[in-house]
Amino acid sequence: MSVPFSFTKNGIYYFERRVPTDLSKHYDTRKISYSLRTRSVRVAATRARRAADQLDEYWYHLRCKDADLPGQHRLRIAAGGTEAIPGVSLSDAVLLSEAVAIYLNQKGQGRPITFHRAAERSCGYVIDVVGDKDLRDYTKKDANVFRDALIERGLSGSSITRIFGTVRSVTNFAASEVGVSFNNPFSGVYFDRQAGVQEREPLPVETVEKLQAECLCLDDELRWLVALVSDTGMRLAEAAGLALDDLVINGDCPRVIIQEHPWRRLKTAGSTREVPLVGQALWAAKRIHSATSGGVHAFPRYNKNGQTNANSASAALNKWMKPMVPPGCTMHSFRHSLRDRLRAVECPADIVDQLGGWQTDGVGQAYGKGYPLNVLKKWMAKLVRGTK
Template identity: 60%
Template structure:
């Protein structure tokens, strides 16, 4: 059997997967075309299969309600007559619009695949942790389904977690980067709802006080008393630190050595 068979309800055109499904005959009068077709905006068979299945499930649900409207309700003759002549019949429950956008988790995978190559593990963990925060607060939605209300709910959840303003700035920056990159890669035109969200950037942020000069000099004296190579290296570093406070950190070997 060929390994290039497209997933159900899809076809490939110029390397891009498309969703295509024939509208049932009894429901054609609800549409302007006998077939629904749109781009799934992906070249990946796995992603196309997931999106096509999601779109098909949404259509099945909506078509079920359309069919229910046209059928005779069982036991209708036993219903009480409505006293209010203006009362309307039961409306069809709302069904989420079919979206061809990738979800946030899919966007994160795409982001890490291209942007995470050669980056440290902390880069990957930050992206995964940030998207986990969004999914916990708002759900794993298609990128173009997120709204400003979702972004505000995400902000409130970060505040409840006790994140400082500086940490929230980093988290929002990561979310914006992932969404912007994934949307650009997939050709999705959208306004990023996580941009321009207000929060107190100074909340929980405190200035770090410098090490007192007396403490530095006491440490230098201890280094002179012990009088070995590592202690002299630390003493020289501390002497330079007094002149230029913003120096590179001590080498790891010196840090691990007990003074």
């Protein structure tokens, strides 16, 4: 028995079908490919045929939507855009796929590609599970079916929370834009938000020192990035997206300026900050300046085509670190370790928050500009001495 639109890999059948050229504008890929999750030729043939039939039906729908409506010239719609039927606005219906386009067109300007992908992927999951409907046609049952499908895929509670948050943002924004009264069924959906969530572990001080020693030994661009993060607690994306001018190594207080750039946004408004450079972070900053002259980026390899590719940096560095760190520890563990190391030298909590770009509770914390650099430098110097 042959299995249509398929191939095998390690005995597992995969569905694969090319997107028709005339519909390529609706997709961000040239072909659709995914696992059929079976080694049985009969099961694979059934699933592949069902998937092909679903695609044929949906592609017919897309082609009809792109084509001129038969008898369109007979509709009682004035040139100025009056209503065809009394009481029903022409913009009164909006499909979820159209809602994504509205959302990205209005809110996606200047946002990174990951922002666009998150909206398209999350709402694409909804369309795959319960269909591409008018926003008002979605029900709580649809939302629950969608939740169950995500759980069945083995996604963690935090991932499901993120997907539902994106879907709510897209649907609420699009409904507001077109003036649709909308009771969002994707709000208030219950699921275990802690299911499958792994706590991120801080790196022990001895491990931090071991990794820093390896960085000094290898002395290359990747290790400069590790060393820079290790004694500043920056997020990896913040460090990978630094401009060369953000690393100030001269003067009484060498520092790194963490600010937004066209190629890399910050996670929150409070993430804008300056952190004194001490220990191996200062060494790394000096090595970066000595090796990079006349460029814009501190790490050019991770800043191409106007975007910072922090995922690539994370994959490479986590792979290098894995044999040397305890289970569950990653590059982000340096950020958790910084907080513990500052606690160990009894650094005040609000100074810790300022150094890490964390939100400090309390109305009064919003007043003033925070601690001056010389105070931050004093505590960062204690941190380094306290861990050597």
